Amino acid sequence: MGHDTDQTQPLPRRTPDAATRRDQAVRAAVEQGLVGPATPVAGLLDVTGIRASAAALHAAFDAVTAPGTPVLHAFAVKATPLVPVLRLLREAGIGAEVASPGELALARAAGMPPARTVLDSPAKTPAELREALALGIAVNADNPEELARLDALVASAPTRSPLGVRVNPQTGAGSIGALSTATATSKFGVALRDPGARAWLVRAYLDRPWLTRLHTHSGSQGVPLERMAEGVRTVHELAEEINAAAGRRQVDTLDIGGGLPVNFGSDEETPTYAAYARLLAATVPGLFDGSYGLVTEFGRSLTAKHGTTLALVEYAKEAGGRPIAVTHAGVQVATRTVYAPASWPLRIAAYDAKGLPKSGPLVAQDVAGPACFAGDLLAENQELPLLAAGDHAAALDTGAYYFAQHYSYNSLARPGIYGYTTEPEGTVRFATVRAPQPVEEIVAEAGGPQRDSLTEL
Numbered sequence: 001m002g003h004d005t006d007q008t009q010p011l012p013r014r015t016p017d018a019a020t021r022r023d024q025a026v027r028a029a030v031e032q033g034l035v036g037p038a039t040p041v042a043g044l045l046d047v048t049g050i051r052a053s054a055a056a057l058h059a060a061f062d063a064v065t066a067p068g069t070p071v072l073h074a075f076a077v078k079a080t081p082l083v084p085v086l087r088l089l090r091e092a093g094i095g096a097e098v099a100s101p102g103e104l105a106l107a108r109a110a111g112m113p114p115a116r117t118v119l120d121s122p123a124k125t126p127a128e129l130r131e132a133l134a135l136g137i138a139v140n141a142d143n144p145e146e147l148a149r150l151d152a153l154v155a156s157a158p159t160r161s162p163l164g165v166r167v168n169p170q171t172g173a174g175s176i177g178a179l180s181t182a183t184a185t186s187k188f189g190v191a192l193r194d195p196g197a198r199a200w201l202v203r204a205y206l207d208r209p210w211l212t213r214l215h216t217h218s219g220s221q222g223v224p225l226e227r228m229a230e231g232v233r234t235v236h237e238l239a240e241e242i243n244a245a246a247g248r249r250q251v252d253t254l255d256i257g258g259g260l261p262v263n264f265g266s267d268e269e270t271p272t273y274a275a276y277a278r279l280l281a282a283t284v285p286g287l288f289d290g291s292y293g294l295v296t297e298f299g300r301s302l303t304a305k306h307g308t309t310l311a312l313v314e315y316a317k318e319a320g321g322r323p324i325a326v327t328h329a330g331v332q333v334a335t336r337t338v339y340a341p342a343s344w345p346l347r348i349a350a351y352d353a354k355g356l357p358k359s360g361p362l363v364a365q366d367v368a369g370p371a372c373f374a375g376d377l378l379a380e381n382q383e384l385p386l387l388a389a390g391d392h393a394a395a396l397d398t399g400a401y402y403f404a405q406h407y408s409y410n411s412l413a414r415p416g417i418y419g420y421t422t423e424p425e426g427t428v429r430f431a432t433v434r435a436p437q438p439v440e441e442i443v444a445e446a447g448g449p450q451r452d453s454l455t456e457l
């Protein structure tokens with residue numbers, strides 16, 4: 001008994017790991033010309049990896065919630081606003097968190113049912129609110145003025161929309177100021193620790209029996225998990241207080257937001273959903289006991305690790321003793337990294353002209369983009385095998401908030417995006433998620449059809 005293996009049994013076929021799948025996909029993308037002289041940059045999405053992250057999210061919460069607890073995992077569409085990705089996630093049992101008319105339209109185009117969609121923007125117009133309530137989409141009001149708009153809508157027509165209020169637990173900032181949603185002066189939600197706010201909120205719920213949810217989103221890249229869990233604890237306490245005051249379980253669902261950070265330093269997927277779920281269970285014991293339904297809104301953690309930006313090296317040069325690889329991926333696909341490199345460093349992987357991993361001594365070099373300003377660098381002084389013209393540079397972990405968030409500086413085209421799956425023996429299958437943008441479309445979007453509008457004014 002025990003772990004003696006029968007050597008005559010064939011070994012089980014192992015699914016290649018994420019780094020192996022990526023190498024296979026890069027090679028196939030180069031061989032098949034997805035990246036080449038005509039289309040020198042593309043985004044690649046690892047479908048197997050996205051499915052695995054969705055399964056890990058379900059498993060992590062299933063492991064800690066009381067049986068029968070309704071749990072909706074709604075993907076924050078802004079992280080990867082691509083219809084086929086939303087469709088893939090829908091098939092994996094994931095809903096959608098939307099924050100604009102465009103994001104809602106993407107979710108609907110992907111076939112997301114209204115009952116699995118949540119609307120959260122801080123600046124919803126009356127028309128957006130009316131549409132959401134007509135569709136039965138869950139809405140979290142951001143502030144007292146928005147709540148007053150909901151009052152009018154709820155009074156004017158019946159709705160199936162579950163309604164709640166977003167609360168800022170004011171638990172403090174993380175390491176990236178622009179992404180810290182729970183500071184004392186954050187623009188999001190009702191600031192819970194401001195004088196009078198707590199009493200106002202309790203009263204607001206007692207006055208509105210249709211308010212059945214509480215929402216917070218206190219995490220993000222750079223926010224420690226303990227602080228996120230603290231934010232959730234604060235909101236759970238508030239729900240208990242409201243329900244005690246109401247004498248019934250008026251608040252029946254807690255929307256705990258997203259914000260699990262992503263490890264950009266290696267291929268390891270940490271922190272895990274399982275670790276966060278366990279921390280939540282320890283910090284907020286009542287959260288998973290079945291007295292509340294749950295909504296989560298994870299974005300980056302579902303897709304970031306599964307995206308690769310692959311770019312052709314057009315030229316290799318040297319300046320002031322520093323080797324510089326001039327590639328076709330820069331500010332248009334890696335806006336955050338280019339403008340805030342200290343907060344958003346990216347790992348670059350070097351591949352040769354055939355798309356094979358490059359070896360050789362590591363040389364500190366700059367990996368530059370194609371845009372016409374000096375700061376357009378994907379990486380500065382990063383140690384890599386020396387890149388040459390015709391090689392390929394891959395920016396890793398760019399599946400969220402990178403190539404899907406095009407920035408049209410220098411009228412650079414939106415690159416094609418392709419999903420891939422791989423077989424253990426190396427066969428790679430691609431599917432187009434978004435076709436590369438043709439130059440005619442750039443002209444049309446830049447007012448081409450209105451060429452004479454100003455001269456004729």
Ligand SMILES: *Cc1c(COP(=O)(O)O)cnc(C)c1O
Pocket residue numbers: 076078079097120217219220221257258259260297298299300301
């Ligand atoms: C951006 C956002 C999310 C997702 O954040 P991630 O850091 O990508 O997980 C969730 N909820 C709201 C309200 C958001 O604005």
